[in-house]
Amino acid sequence: MPWDTEATRRRLLDAAVEEFAEHGPAGARVDRVARSAGINKERIYQYFGDKEGLFRAVLERELQRLAAAVPLTAEQAGDLGDYAGRLFDHHTDHPHFLRLLHWEGLASGGEAVAEAKRAALQHDKVAAVADAQRRGLVTAAIGAGQLLYGVMALVDWWFVAPHVVRMTVGAEGMDRATQRAAVVELARRMSAP
Amino acid sequence: MPWDTEATRRRLLDAAVEEFAEHGPAGARVDRVARSAGINKERIYQYFGDKEGLFRAVLERELQRLAAAVPLTAEQAGDLGDYAGRLFDHHTDHPHFLRLLHWEGLASGGEAVAEAKRAALQHDKVAAVADAQRRGLVTAAIGAGQLLYGVMALVDWWFVAPHVVRMTVGAEGMDRATQRAAVVELARRMSAP
DNA sequence: GCAAACTCCAACCATGCAGTTGGAAAATCG
């Protein structure tokens, strides 16, 4: 039977996403990742260097997926409510990502994973919003960066602070459809010209 | 020299706030808390039971401080932009709290610290917003709970995902005054009738 | 077909860390 190193890698990453999303960089256990992937622990160190390297690899893969799944072109920037909805949907389908992102934000003090690349990507989105502002589709009362910030904040918080949400809107307000509608509406109102 | 157990307790809590805010429940080191407080580690276990107990004590104290510092009465709920600004100011002055809150959200799966008490407090705020809606000061197009959610999300994200913010608005957009103005404006637009 | 290079694993190691213990100094109570 031939080696399938790519599959080994992927299985490790799949297990690692779960583990890191659940427990964060500090709480994650390398042994658990290996066991859950059915691969020997030593492979992790061979492929990814150390625990932090594994975390970076995991996060980069998820970042790539998000960027591919939820674009924001100049056309699309005209309706930020729609963008908020699409973002919300992606996070609903891939609940790991936002947790990873916020573990990263809380844990890492210095430079972010793939900072330059991500900054460039964000910059493009801000430019798209600025374009929509110029065309009068979106309010120009606030900076484009700040508007984009607002949309991200509105979408993300459900996933990042679910316990506060629960205490605020109650169990009945935790329904995904209701949340989605609220986010879209809030984003629209925020960005209306 | 007489004992001052209250001071011991307080010094431990002060050191623990720093430690937990910086490293989170999993990354925090009990030894470090004790050393930084200049108190023996064993005291922590005597006073707070275990590491988790210490975390709970820390969080409860900060929650109390926030509740006292940034109220939301029915009168005040008429201007959610103002509330957002006050909230922003408190978090700027006490940067530990939001980090603790989000470590809690990410780490703990089950019940939140002092859940019942906090839920009641949030409920009061939601009621205040609902009242403002009835008086026509705030939009009724969205539920009161969802509106409050929006304000919290807008305010908190600066502190919780600073790395993403940095990549989005650039170093020049990280200025506190600019951020505050943006939050207030966004909250106003969101909640305008 | 054989040697070098690569994949994989079980067992091992060192250390960092949450939690404990035994006892000394200080306060309290009679």
Place this chain on the structure above:
DNA sequence: CGATTTTCCAACTGCATGGTTGGAGTTTGC
């Protein structure tokens, strides 16, 4: 003052965990 209780601490323990090693099986290049 003496007995008892409480505060405090240095030193210890046991274990979980990140990271390593030596070697056996597998593929590839010549």
